[in-house]
Amino acid sequence: MRVLWLYAHPDPRSLNGALRDHGIAVLREHGHEVRESDLYAMGWDPxxxxxxxxxxxxxxMDVLTESERALNDGTxxxxxxxxxxxxxxxxTVVVQFPLWWFGMPAILKGWFDRLFVQGFAQGVLDPVTGRARRYGxxxxxxxxxxxxxxxxANAATTGPRGIHGDLDEVLFPLTHGTLWYSGMTPVAPFVVNGAVALSDDExxxxxxxxxxxxxxxxxxxxIPFRHQNGGDYDPHLVLRDDHAPGETGVGIHQATDGVHCGRTGGDTEAPR
Structure with missing residues (x-):
């Protein structure tokens, strides 16, 4: 694999820093190439x-228009x-961060804001149909x-009935709305709960x-997200009635109902 490890934590001595160092070492030991984007160390402007x-x-300034122009003319x-x-x-892209206020740190959100410009990660059209290429x-x-x-928080409180909400749903804007939207294929997130007071054994x-x-x-x-152009959605991009009938919520956008026409293919962490 050629891995970009995208990392957002202000202290390299933190739990996140230790996991990052361990993970990159594992990848390299197994023969994979790794490049890093340590946003705080880089002083990334978000x-x-x-x-x-x-x-x-x-x-x-129209951001979409100007970003696409600059992309195309190299400016x-x-x-x-x-x-x-x-x-x-x-x-392969690894996106690592502590969950702060139910989302990414601002510096990481700003990485996506600045990079994912029109014509690069969004606004890409199929040359045959003219339809937007997104969601898969x-x-x-x-x-x-x-x-x-x-x-x-502990795992129970970020589960389906936990007070903080199901973590898969909390991460849905990133996994589905950013990664899957732009064509990347997300796998199940890797989560470490109880990060504020993790023991050595943990x-x-x-x-x-x-x-x-x-x-x-x-x-x-x-993650079995449905493809926008795979047949699961009607012309208005609403899930067809014969998929997950009577259900609502973000979970319906995963093909867990046995009917799938798509292609295959809070609590925050204190620095430690």
Missing amino acids: VVRAADFAHDPAER LHPDIRAEQEKLLWSD DGGLVGRRALVITTVG YTDAATRLTERLVTLPDADP
């Missing part, structure tokens, strides 16, 4: 600005181009993605589990 697109700040800001090149080099197709198709996150267990996940990553089953 804010979309006119300068990203060599746009005159005195003029009104995207150099730090965006450098990160896009890493992403295009990879066939698109500019980043062919890449596997693994989310690694640490959570302060860390050893987490590291062992991470080793297993990374070693088996090339053959891991993807």
Whole structure:
């Protein structure tokens, strides 16, 4: 595998830092290539600005239009181009972060905001049909993605009946709305609960589990999200009535009902 390890934690001595170092070492020991994007260490600017697109700040800016123009004429800001090149080099992306306020740290959200410009990860059209390529197709198709996150809360409270909400649903905007939308194929997230007060034995267990996940990553089953253009959705992109009949919620966008027409293919962590 050619792995881009995307990492967002402000302290390399943290639990996340230890897991990152362990995970990258495991991948390299098994012959995989790894490139890193340590956003805090890089001083990554998460804010979309006119300068990203060599746009005159005195003029009104349409972000989608200007980002696509800059992509096509080679005037995207150099730090965006450098990160896009890493992403295009990879066939596997690891996205690692502590869960803060039920989402990614702002610096990581800003990485996606700045990189996933029109014509690169969104707004990619099928040249034959003219239809948007997204949700299982698109500019980043062919890449596997693994989310690694640490959570302060215990597993029961982030389960289906837990007060914090089911963690798969909390991560849905990332796994489905960002990774799957842009064409990447996400696998089940790797989660470490109880991160604020993890014991040495619990860390050893987490590291062992991470080793297993990374070693088996090339053959891991993807999350069975439905393809937008695979036949499961009507022309208005609403799930057809014969799929998950009578059900609602984000879970209906996984093909767990035995009918699937798609192609195969809170608590926050304190630094430790």
